[in-house]
Amino acid sequence: MSDYPVIRWHEAGIDRSARWCSEKDMPPPRRVLVADDRVTADAAYRLVCEGTALLWRGDFQNARQLLQALARRADKKKGDAQTKKTTSSPAERFHQHRQAQSQRARILDSLQIPFNADHSIPLRRAPDVRLACLEAYGPRAEAYIVSLRELQGLIGAFEWRKKGIALPALGARIHPHYGVFAPIRSEYVGLVADTPLPRLVTTHSVAFDIGTGTGILAAVLARRGIQRIVATDQDVRAIDCARENLTRLGLANQVDLAQTNLFPEGQASLIVCNPPWIPARPSSPLEHAIFDPGSRMLRGFLHGLSAHLAPGGEGWLILSDLAEYLGLRTRAELLAAIDAAGLRVLSKSDVKPHHPRVADTTDPLHAARRAELTSLWRLTRQNDR
Incomplete structure (x- = not known):
């Protein structure tokens, strides 16, 4: 048994697994579907709202665009929900805001990116993020999976560290x-x-x-x-x-x-x-x-x-x-x-x-x-x- 979380999925008729990484300490998703450039934003949004994570195998830049599309849909749903609420308590508004943020994060964290053991990304048009990942995660001996949203936060933090x-x-x-x-x-x-x-x-x-x-x-x-x-x-x-x-x-x-x-x-x-x-x-x-x-x-x-x-x-x-x-x-x-x-x-x-x-x-x-x-x-x- 491994001493770290493992994400599991079915791909090309084979049951597969990899190390799961989450700085939020989120458990690996139970349902994982392999997705690529052919999936539409509406279909992807429906899947992630149902609790299915998407392991991306397509073009990296298309994954970024898909994440933006998911964010727009999540924000629209959040805005629609807020207009219907008429609570007057500041504490209630705060807790509703936190709940909405949590739901949005769960949706956006469902788009997953594969990594090789050397922190490179085996996708078309993927950026070189090896140094940023090495500083955040340390050296690795095996492949792993990270949400694209976490990767973006990691890259942003790396830029803050460089420029100060x-x-x-x-x-x-x-x-x-x-x-x-x-x-x-x-x-x-x-x-x-x-x-x-x-x-x-x-x-x-x-x-x-x-x-x-x-x-x-x-x-x-x-x-x-x-x-x-x-x-x-x-x-x-x-x-x-x-x-x-x-x-x-x-x-x-x-x-x-x-x-x-x-x-x-x-x-x-x-x-x-x-x-x-x-x-x-x-x-x-x-x-x-x-x-x-x-x-x-x-x-x-x-x-x-x-x-x-x-x-x-x-x-x-x-x-x-x-x-x-x-x-x-x-x-x-x-x-x-x-x-x-x-x-x-x-x-x-x-x-x-x-x-x-x-x-x-x-x-x-x-x-x-x-x-x-x-x-x-x-x-x-x-x-x-």
Whole structure:
């Protein structure tokens, strides 16, 4: 028995199988039909809606066009369904939106692409994606199958990694790896760059960056002159990504990286955390940087902060209030969690997001996004004065 998922199908009178790869941790489809350039978009849409995956054997560029056609049909169905709903609760609208997104993803993820063991694609007019797949999946010893939609995301991430994301607050570019949350929404970086450092930093120049991701906030703190920073993350991809970025920026000597959950050992004068902002269940591992069921990371950070702050130190919590406008968490609940953790608020700085969705009136969550603020909460222990 193999120790990885296997996708099975029938082709040319023979039962076949291959390794199944899914970064979403989706199980391999149970029904698989071989398809090529002869299948129509309507027929393909009907099949995938019925739960049949399509293993593509035709021209690669035609597969891309078919995926676009499937997306148009899925979006039309989603739009028709939304016009019929008259719910007034923001939380209901959010959950309906998430459900529609999940259904759309299931449909679009049903178009599958074969790969050789060397990450090449055995289809006509297929691009050379071997380097991108090698960086994401590592070396392989056998052929495998991936959804075309996942492949497109992988290629997009590879391009982001090559060119990087310009961050004015850092005065440099950050290069995210595949599977590591990219700081495209960077308004919070400016908050960390501009907020006055705790006075304790002048005598105890140690900071923790909890959930470092690409290493962006550790880099900002290092650029601000903090002598020693410990940056933590549970994800080995994030640790590797942060290490590469910090080395590229010439800051690796100031930052120690630790693969651990939340806090490292010891105390710091400043502890920074940018947890997932929305207390809802992620639909895939790639969404853990956005969705945090039950606000587990937020509550874990608050609960452990007091013990890891040096006397007179500060914890900086970077958090959007989008969840409040979506009806998923109240401000009173957040303040109660801060108080229960033995902390008090020193101040709060806000910034208005400037990403494109703020102006997108077709977004079902537009009203919440328009009102959203991202804040830096300066926290300290209740008994510190």
